[in-house]
Amino acid sequence: xxxxxxxxxxxxxxxxxxxxxxxxxxxxxxxxxxxxxxxxxxxxxxxxxxxxxxxxxxxxxxxxxxxxxxxxxxxxxxxxxxxxxxxxxxxxxxxxxxxxxxxxxxxxxxxxxxxxxxxxxxxxxxxxxxxxxxxxxxxxxxxxxxxxxxxxxxxxxxxxxxxxxxxxxxxxxxxxxxxxxxxxxxxxxxxxxxxxxxxxxxxxxxxxxxxxxxxxxxxxxxxxxxxxxxxxxxxxxxxxxxxxxxxxxxxxxxxxxxxxxxxxxxxxxxxxxxxxxxxxxxxxxxxxxxxxxxxxxxxxxxxxxxxxxxxxxxxxxxxxxxxxxxxxxxxxxxxxxxxxxxxxxxxxxxxxxxxxxxxxxxxxxxxxxxxxxxxxx
Amino acid sequence: xxxxxxxxxxxxxxxxxxxxxxxxxxxxxxxxxxxxxxxxxxxxxxxxxxxxxxxxxxxxxxxxxxxxxxxxxxxxxxxxxxxxxxxxxxxxxxxxxxxxxxxxxxxxxxxxxxxxxxxxxxxxxxxxxxxxxxxxxxxxxxxxxxxxxxxxxxxxxxxxxxxxxxxxxxxxxxxxxxxxxxxxx
Numbered sequence: 001x002x003x004x005x006x007x008x009x010x011x012x013x014x015x016x017x018x019x020x021x022x023x024x025x026x027x028x029x030x031x032x033x034x035x036x037x038x039x040x041x042x043x044x045x046x047x048x049x050x051x052x053x054x055x056x057x058x059x060x061x062x063x064x065x066x067x068x069x070x071x072x073x074x075x076x077x078x079x080x081x082x083x084x085x086x087x088x089x090x091x092x093x094x095x096x097x098x099x100x101x102x103x104x105x106x107x108x109x110x111x112x113x114x115x116x117x118x119x120x121x122x123x124x125x126x127x128x129x130x131x132x133x134x135x136x137x138x139x140x141x142x143x144x145x146x147x148x149x150x151x152x153x154x155x156x157x158x159x160x161x162x163x164x165x166x167x168x169x170x171x172x173x174x175x176x177x178x179x180x181x182x183x184x185x186x187x188x189x190x191x192x193x194x195x196x197x198x199x200x201x202x203x204x205x206x207x208x209x210x211x212x213x214x215x216x217x218x219x220x221x222x223x224x225x226x227x228x229x230x231x232x233x234x235x236x237x238x239x240x241x242x243x244x245x246x247x248x249x250x251x252x253x254x255x256x257x258x259x260x261x262x263x264x265x266x267x268x269x270x271x272x273x274x275x276x277x278x279x280x281x282x283x284x285x286x287x288x289x290x291x292x293x294x295x296x297x298x299x300x301x302x303x304x305x306x307x308x309x310x311x312x313x314x315x316x317x318x319x320x321x322x323x324x325x326x327x328x329x330x331x332x333x334x335x336x337x338x339x340x341x342x343x344x345x346x347x348x349x350x351x352x353x354x355x356x357x358x359x360x361x362x363x364x365x366x367x368x369x370x371x372x373x374x375x376x377x
Numbered sequence: 378x379x380x381x382x383x384x385x386x387x388x389x390x391x392x393x394x395x396x397x398x399x400x401x402x403x404x405x406x407x408x409x410x411x412x413x414x415x416x417x418x419x420x421x422x423x424x425x426x427x428x429x430x431x432x433x434x435x436x437x438x439x440x441x442x443x444x445x446x447x448x449x450x451x452x453x454x455x456x457x458x459x460x461x462x463x464x465x466x467x468x469x470x471x472x473x474x475x476x477x478x479x480x481x482x483x484x485x486x487x488x489x490x491x492x493x494x495x496x497x498x499x500x501x502x503x504x505x506x507x508x509x510x511x512x513x514x515x516x517x518x519x520x521x522x523x524x525x526x527x528x529x530x531x532x533x534x535x536x537x538x539x540x541x542x543x544x545x546x547x548x549x550x551x552x553x554x555x556x557x558x559x560x561x562x
Contacts, residue, residue, distance in 0.1 A: 009403045009415070119419055179442055180399060180415040182406040285442065292441035366441050 006184050012177040013038035013080075015147045016106055016170065017046065018185060019154030020078050023193055025104070026052035027070030027077040029063045031085060034118040035174040036108035039080035060085040064092030064105070071096075071103045072229060074220025076158055080106035083125050084115055086132065093167055094133030095231045097254065100209070102161035102196055102218070104154070106170045108177040109284075109335075111361055120361025121174035123284055124336035129169050130313050136251055138258035140265055141169040141313040143283040147181035152191060153310060159194035160265060164257055165215050171312065173335065175285040175363060199225065207236040211249060214257050258314055267310040268319050272298060276305025278376045279327040279351070281320060281344055283309040286333050286364050293369035302377040312340070317347045324348045329376035331356065333364045352376065380435055382521050383444045386511070387429040387461045388453030390419060393508035397451070398430025400512055400530045401522065405434045408526035414442040427457045434521055449519050451511050452478055453493065470518055472511065489518060489557050496549060506546035513550020518558065524551065 010018070016039050020028075028043045040056070047054040053070070057063040063079045070077035081089060086107045096103055109125045111117030125132075129141045140160050144153035154170055161168040197217040199206050208227040210216040219225035228238035233247040241247065258265065271291055273279075278297070282290040287308040297304035307323050309316050324330050330348055332341040333356040341355035356372055358364045384401060386394040395417045402415035417430045431444045446466035452458035452473045459480070465471055467485040475490040491514070497507040509531060516527045528547060535543045 007407055009399065009406055009413075175416060175442065178417055180402055181439075182413065288440045288442055295440070363443055365443075366445065 007182050008185070009180050010147055010183050011038060011180050012147050012150045012172065013108065014042050015151040015183055016080070016154050016177075017042035019151035020104070020158065021046060021050060021052075022151070022186070022191065023076060023155040023158035024195070025076045025078050025158060026050070027067070027075040028052070028079065029055045029057050029066035029070065029077070030079045030081065031057055031060050031063050033082045033085045035110055035177050036080045036082045036106060038177075039106055039108070060088035061092055064089040064096070067103050067105075068092060068096050068099070068101045071101050072221055074222065076102070076162070078104040078106065078158075080108070082108050082110045082118075083112045083122075083128075086125055086128060090128075090133040094135060094137060096167040097133065097137040097139075098135075098231050099229050100165040100216075100218070100254075101167070101229075102165050103167050104157045104161055104170060105167055106154075109171065109173045111359065117361050119174065121285065121363065122335045122359065122361075123173055123286060124339065124359070126171065126312060126334070126336070127339045129171055136255060138164075138166055138255050139169070139313040140164070140166060140258065140311070141171050142267075142310055143171050143312045144310065145172070145176060145284050145287050145308070147176070147179060148183040149310070150176065151183060151185070155191050155193065156267070159192060162194045162196040163215070164261065164265075165196065165218055166258070169313075171284070173285050179285075208238045209234055209236050209250070211236055211253065214253070214260065262314050262318075265311055265314060266316050266319070268316055269306070269308040269310065270323075271306040271308065272303075273305040273307060273323050275303050275326070276323065277303040277327055278305070278329050278331065278373050279323050280304065280306045280331045280333065280369065280373070281309070281340070282306065282333050283312050283340070286335055289364050289366045290333055290369055292366040293373060296366065296370055297373045297377070302373060304373050304377075315343055315347070320344065320347055324351050327351045329354065331369065331372050331376070333357075333369050335359065335364060380437055381439065381445075382434040382519075383447045383449075384432045384434070384515070384519075384521070385429055385444055385447050385450040385461060385464070386431075386508075387427065387451060387457035388508075389457065390426045390428045392428070392453050393505065394428050394451075394453070395419070395430045396534065397508040397512055398432050400527075400534055401432045401515070402434075403533065404516070404522040404526040404530035405432070408529045409522050411436060412439055414439045416442050427454070427460050429457065429461055449515060449521070451515060453507065453511070454478070455480060458482065472514060472518065474507075487561070489514075489554075489561070491553055491557060496553065497546065500549055501542060501546055503542065506543060509543050509546035510550040510553070513547040514554040514557075515550075517551045517554035
């Protein structure tokens with residue numbers, strides 16, 4: 001049977017691990033936590049076979065710190081966790097933003113707050129992904145919804161991290177993480193794999209935070225380049241500064257490097273958007289319920305459409321505004337008590353905006369969404 | 378087949394319901410070249426508690442991954458049967474273990490009742506293969522996956538030392554379901 005060899009039934013978390021390997025991840029440091037543990041489990045077996053390193057750390061903050069260290073030493077690095085661990089990692093995430101260290105943080109969302117509901121799905125960490133760490137900082141978060149997409153979005157997360165010298169989050173929920181679907185692992189070269197820019201100058205001339213660049217090249221430790229890395233506001237050479245101009249410029253550049261490249265970072269799925277009068281904005285597994293609902297609404301003659309965010313941060317305001325300009329209502333289903341719906345309200349003027357929320361550990365069903373679509377039909 | 382064929386495997390934690398779901402999805406998606414999604418729901422316990430796995434099979438890409446109207450459900454415990462049967466659709470199939478499920482729910486679906494766990498114990502000396510017998514029965518009762526796809530999927534998931542045991546379990550499942558079908562028609 002043709003294709004039998006390549007097609008495999010795979011769990012979402014396993015696809016994440018395979019995507020990381022495809023992207024060139026060679027260092028993983030993590031602390032096991034449901035429902036993300038399979039990512040670590042697979043990488044603990046697979047990384048050593050490709051010359052990589054897997055370390056089970058003593059806790060969550062050690063995990064993100066080791067991930068940052070691995071990346072500074074030149075290896076593409078990743079950690080995976082869930083809500084409670086994501087909270088504990090925030091200090092390190094802020095450091096990675098400030099020190100501009102590329103790395104990937106996977107958060108398989110479960111019910112919260114606190115230890116909450118470990119085996120149940122949620123989408124309640126989306127605002128934590130954006131504002132969990134303090135200070136103004138850029139955030140890139142991708143939100144896959146299918147097993148094949150977890151693979152490709154994990155690859156994309158690494159690419160964005162390398163390209164923009166920043167931590168990138170892969171956010172998905174327990175449903176997608178534990179779900180199994182058939183996937184095909186692409187051949188080497190089929191998907192783009194980006195490696196960080198390295199300095200071309202000699203070590204004595206190297207400035208790790210050279211303000212002449214939007215994204216300064218990053219030298220790996222161990223190749224002769226000595227430089228200072230700190231969470232403090234810093235000068236071009238990485239050492240701390242109290243200079244107001246440098247502090248302001250450094251902070252602004254952090255945001256600018258993402259803001260100026262949003263078109264490159266954004267990725268959405270459009271489903272029946274061209275003439276949609278009732279728009280559903282969704283992401284992750286909930287978007288699969290929404291897609292089903294939109295399909296059923298179309299069968300009933302209702303002009304419904306779905307805008308599904310694969311990049312949730314930076315927020316896809318342009319695509320949303322465009323689709324909303326033709327709609328009389330925007331429906332925002334999400335497995336939390338109202339996080340992204342407020343972001344949608346911030347960007348949409350005119351159409352009614354209504355959230356559908358659920359936090360009982362069960363998915364938002366297509367029927368729940370169809371009911372609201374029909375109200376605006 | 379409509380655009381979705383929905384199966385639910387339910388029992389208590391440790392009875393291999395999630396594995397049954399995986400094998401069914403693999404039979405459909407890998408060996409029968411259809412599209413399948415398997416999802417699961419379980420509690421923090423590794424043994425006991427109601428556990429379920431769901432499989433959606435289709436010829437087209439599947440969006441919503443969970444069951445909406447169930448075509449076929451398996452229940453190996455009373456608790457799981459009572460908790461999960463309400464989504465079975467009109468004309469659907471409910472397969473229960475006749476020793477475990479005494480209070481069979483009423484509905485506009487066909488019920489097949491068989492001592493699955495006892496058969497595993499008596500004929501194979503191992504209750505652990507009750508899930509594989511169930512898979513054979515479901516493949517036969519529903520025809521949703523081919524027999525050869527099911528055989529390949531079971532063999533691919535089972536360690537070598539237990540292949541013969543599982544092959545027999547699957548065979549028993551096919552055979553018992555044929556008898557049940559003959560008796561009910």
